[in-house]
Amino acid sequence: MSIDSVFQELRIVDNFYQTSSYFPMPILLVGSLTESGATNLGPYSLCFPQYIAGKGYYAMTLQTRNSSNTARNILRTGKASLNFIPDSRKFMKAAVALGYPGDSTEEKMAKSPFTLEQGLSAKQDSASTFPQIVAESYQVFECTWMRDLDGAANDIVRETYAPPYRDFNGITSEFGAHFILRIDHILMKPRYRAAIIGGVKAAHFPAVPVDYGYRDNANFWISKFVRPYPERIPRGKGVEVSTVFYAANRIDPGVRFTEEACAKLTQVPRVFLNPALKACVDWAKENGVETVGPEEMDKIRDKRAKEKA
Secondary structure (H helix, E strand, O other), rough: EEEOOOOOOOOOOOOHHHOOOOOOOOOOOEEEEOOOOOOEEEEEOOOOOEOOOOOOOOOOEEEEEOOOOHHEEEHHHEEEEEEEOOHHHHHHHEEEEEHHOOHHHHHOOOOOOOEOOOOOHHHHHOOOOOEEEEOOOOOEEEEEEEOHHHHHHHHHOOOOOOOOOOOOOOOOOOOEEEEEEEEEEEEEEEEHHHOOOHOOOOOOOOOEEEEEEEEEOOOEEEOOOOOOOOOOOOOOOOOOOHHHHHHHOOOOOOOOEOOOOOHHHOOOOOOHHHHHHHHHHHHHHHHHOEEEOOHHHHHHHHHHHHHOO
């Protein structure tokens, strides 16, 4: 159907993110444990941040076929590793091959070019078994499935799944599953970790490929990594000192802020100002400080820098 516009409507069908749109996605290998304890690698793009702040933990959401090796393994063990592999034609070709449905873990992994090693979870808890991680990755998330959410603790491996289905976690449809994966550890190659802590420049970014999905019954379409460029936040978009001063001195009657201290927070985007101020108040109360001045603000910044490092 045409509309009075420069656009035309496209019918929404199953797998709309690839069949009815151009949707850029990450490329990662999900590691999970087979019944024998071997690590199975499955390529996925439908994996995105779920809980990013304010929950006391952080989580990703993974969407998969409920009959896949990955889904069955996560349902059984509740463990997964999310391995973000760099842009390489060899790696992309291998990822597509690993995703071919019907092959057993043994058949797939026998041809895999990826190197597996123990992650931090296995080193911290030698009595338990965890999926191995891919050594070629630029970063890895070691995760635990939060099966207590949405009543998903009752979901187990079956040949077929009848309704009712979960809303957002576990078996969510006749053919699909969603897994809310709590991030236990983020592991990163040293050069990229150092860049995040010390300051990222264009040359510091890992080679991140982008997947546009399975199309035309023949190909996956993947874009090569191109060095990103910075776009500066416009000057003058910070908040006024008076605004910071007003907000800061309303948070807790036992902690006061000077104008000089508030001047150090004027470049914090307004949406992040309140959480930043609350963190300052928490520090002040922990350290018995009743008035936060510029020296205290410097100490808070130093503490934050050390925590990042």
